[in-house]
Amino acid sequence: MDSYDWKPLLQKMEEVGKLDPQAHIRHVYCLEKDGLKVEQDYKPYTPQPTISSEKLEELEARYGIRFPWMFRSFLLEVGDGFFSVGIKPVEYLLAEYVPGDLQETCVLIEEAVNDFGRTREDGRSFLRLEGAALMLFEEWSGGCFSSLSLVMNGEHEGKLFSMHDEEGGEFLAEDLATWLHELLDRRLKAFRRQKEEKEKREEERKSRWKEQPDDAKTLLEQIRAWAFEQPKDAEDVLIRAFAKQDIPLNEWNSLLDLFFTRHAWAWGVRIVDGIWSRLIEEAAGLLPYQRVPLWEKAGLCLLEMDDERCVFCFEQLLEEKPFHYSNLARFYMHRGELEKALSFAQQAPEQFYTMGIKAQILESLQRFDEAEEVFRKGIATYQQDPVCHLGLARVLFMKKSYEECLQELDFVINRSMYGQQKAWEQRSLVMSAMGRRDEAFGCLQRMKEQKMGLGHLREKAEWSWVKQEEWDALEALG
Numbered sequence: 459m460d461s462y463d464w465k466p467l468l469q470k471m472e473e474v475g476k477l478d479p480q481a482h483i484r485h486v487y488c489l490e491k492d493g494l495k496v497e498q499d500y501k502p503y504t505p506q507p508t509i510s511s512e513k514l515e516e517l518e519a520r521y522g523i524r525f526p527w528m529f530r531s532f533l534l535e536v537g538d539g540f541f542s543v544g545i546k547p548v549e550y551l552l553a554e555y556v557p558g559d560l561q562e563t564c565v566l567i568e569e570a571v572n573d574f575g576r577t578r579e580d581g582r583s584f585l586r587l588e589g590a591a592l593m594l595f596e597e598w599s600g601g602c603f604s605s606l607s608l609v610m611n612g613e614h615e616g617k618l619f620s621m622h623d624e625e626g627g628e629f630l631a632e633d634l635a636t637w638l639h640e641l642l643d644r645r646l647k648a649f650r651r652q653k654e655e656k657e658k659r660e661e662e663r664k665s666r667w668k669e670q671p672d673d674a675k676t677l678l679e680q681i682r683a684w685a686f687e688q689p690k691d692a693e694d695v696l697i698r699a700f701a702k703q704d705i706p707l708n709e710w711n712s713l714l715d716l717f718f719t720r721h722a723w724a725w726g727v728r729i730v731d732g733i734w735s736r737l738i739e740e741a742a743g744l745l746p747y748q749r750v751p752l753w754e755k756a757g758l759c760l761l762e763m764d765d766e767r768c769v770f771c772f773e774q775l776l777e778e779k780p781f782h783y784s785n786l787a788r789f790y791m792h793r794g795e796l797e798k799a800l801s802f803a804q805q806a807p808e809q810f811y812t813m814g815i816k817a818q819i820l821e822s823l824q825r826f827d828e829a830e831e832v833f834r835k836g837i838a839t840y841q842q843d844p845v846c847h848l849g850l851a852r853v854l855f856m857k858k859s860y861e862e863c864l865q866e867l868d869f870v871i872n873r874s875m876y877g878q879q880k881a882w883e884q885r886s887l888v889m890s891a892m893g894r895r896d897e898a899f900g901c902l903q904r905m906k907e908q909k910m911g912l913g914h915l916r917e918k919a920e921w922s923w924v925k926q927e928e929w930d931a932l933e934a935l936g
Contacts, residue, residue, distance in 0.1 A: 462528060462635060464536050470642045475503030475542075477649035479656075503642075505537020506547060514548070521552055523560045523590070526616035528633045529608055543641060544595035544606075551592060564589035564612040572626055584626030587619055594618075608634070672698065674705040678713055685717070685725055693728075700732040707733065707740060708748045714755040726759030730767070741774070750778060757782070761789055780805065784812040787819065796823050810840055817849055821856075829853045844870045844877035851884055860892050879905065 475481060481502050500506070514533060518524055525533070525548075539547040568583035578584070590610035597604050604622045609615055614629070618637045621627040631637035663683060677699040684692035699705060710733050717726040730737075737756065741749050757771030768789055772782040783806035790799035800819045806812035813836045820829035833850035840846060851866035867888070870881040882905045889898035 462531050462535075464532070464635075467635060467638055467642070468536065470639065470646065471503045471505070474642050474646050474649065475501070477646065477653060478502050479649065479652055500541045503542045506539035506541070507537065508535060509533045509538035509548065517549060517552060521555065521557050521560055523610060525592075526608065526610065526633075528616055528635060532634055540638075543638070544597075546595070551594065554593065560590040560592060560610050562589040564591050564609050564614065566614060569626075586621065586627050591619060606630070672702070674699070674702055674709065677702070678705070678709060681713060682716060685722065686720070696728065696732065703736075707736060707744065707752060711748065711752045711755065714759065715751070718755045718759055721762075723759050723762040726755070727763050727765060730756045730760060734767070746778070750775060754779070754782075757785065761785055764789075764792060780807055781809065781812065782806075784809075784815045787812075787815050791815070791819050791822065808835075810836065810843070814845060814849065817853075821849070821853055824856075826853050826857050830857070842873065844881075848877050848880055848884070851881075855884065855888055855891070858891075860888050863888050 511534060514525075514530065533548055539545055539550075545551075565588050567586050567588050569586070570583055571577055572584045587607065587609065589612065591607040592610055594606045594608055596606075604620065607619045607621065609617045609619060616633050618630045618634065619627055620630045631640065660683070663679065677695055680695045681692050681699065684695065710729060714726055714729050717723070717729065737752070741752060744752070753771045753774045757768045757775070760766075760768035760771060766789075769786060772786050772789075775782045783802045787799045787803035787806065790796075790802065793799075796819055800816070800823070803812065803816040803819055806816070813832055817829045817832040817836070820826075820832060830850060830853045833846050833853060836843070836846040837850065847866045847869050851863045851870075854860075854863035854866065864885065867881045867885045870877050871885070882901050886898045886901035886905075889895070889901060
């Protein structure tokens with residue numbers, strides 16, 4: 459087999475990953491095969507684990523194909539999938555075909571008129587492929603379809619072909635490596651430019667900050683800029699800002715909103731600490747559009763940090779936003795005061811979130827019939843939402859209604875991309891409770907094969923029925 463030196467490409471991937479401005483956030487790729495939808499976390503610009511030669515040959519034999527040499531080399535030496543550019547693991551790519559689909563010789567077709575009855579003003583033909591071309595990814599944007607395919611055989615074997623439903627197609631690169639290098643070069647250039655522009659803006663800000671070191675707007679701007687990258691500097695500025703009693707509360711609210719949106723609860727609570735006395739004294743004098751979001755964001759940040767001051771915040775909102783009865787219920791549920799939590803939950807309007815809180819409290823109180831009723835009401839209103847189905851499955855499991863429980867779990871497994879891991883975990887427990895041990899173990903195998911992660915399960919008492927040698931077998935999978 460031909461060989462290729464992938465080291466320069468891997469180094470480029472690493473460099474692009476370091477410069478990616480979105481690298482710090484969670485990245486999730488949604489996969490689907492045989493009706494199974496899976497959410498898979500991944501690190502930007504890091505390929506998926508490589509495929510074994512045995513697995514690759516088994517797939518090739520099943521579909522009666524032989525992948526172009528460079529694509530095979532990529533799968534075996536670089537990774538079976540590269541989510542940052544849209545390429546799924548090869549088994550998921552092949553799941554869109556049946557054996558025989560990719561055997562016909564691939565040829566390039568030229569047409570004067572496309573499927574929409576259009577011709578080109580310059581007289582050029584529309585291009586498309588016919589025969590064996592493996593679609594690496596597809597995209598819908600603005601009602602238009604585009605795709606990237608790998609030519610499997612024939613005169614153009616190994617080339618990458620881009621197809622647009624209205625504009626026709628074109629060859630993008632002679633091979634996979636060339637396309638990846640060109641794509642990463644473009645992103646590297648864009649990320650470097652973004653980094654330079656960010657550094658330039660930062661220098662301009664610093665220059666302005668030196669001119670107005672204690673201006674309220676400048677102080678808050680510094681906190682926003684430094685909170686996530688230079689927290690110590692941001693804390694020093696925050697202390698100076700608290701000392702300035704002339705910063706309006708609504709300005710602090712904009713900062714609270716930033717930390718709430720970024721889930722930086724500790725920073726949010728730090729803001730609340732600094733303005734708490736002013737909140738008590740001054741908030742009542744604010745207009746509703748200023749006062750309500752201020753109490754709301756303060757309460758939610760405090761709630762996430764289990765700070766009992768959130769109760770006071772939510773109490774200021776109940777008349778205008780009775781929805782916050784559910785947040786009071788959530789606070790007391792976390793504190794273990796279940797009856798008090800339930801009393802608040804029953805006063806909240808019936809919405810998706812509030813119904814979920816109420817059902818969880820009833821479940822914790824072991825009032826399973828009432829919890830089941832709430833979950834079923836939620837499903838009647840929000841039929842496709844997996845949270846209600848998983849909650850109902852949990853309650854049915856506690857009631858030993860195993861067959862009904864399996865129906866709810868299968869709904870999540872077959873129709874939702876969210877909650878897959880919980881559904882498979884619960885399914886395994888149900889099978890175990892029903893004495894169907896082999897099927898229970900099969901669920902764990904499926905989770906491992908789909909890379910859902912089993913690292914935390916060994917410590918859970920519920921999984922003690924799995925033998926040591928079976929755990930070893932599971933860890934050898936994938």
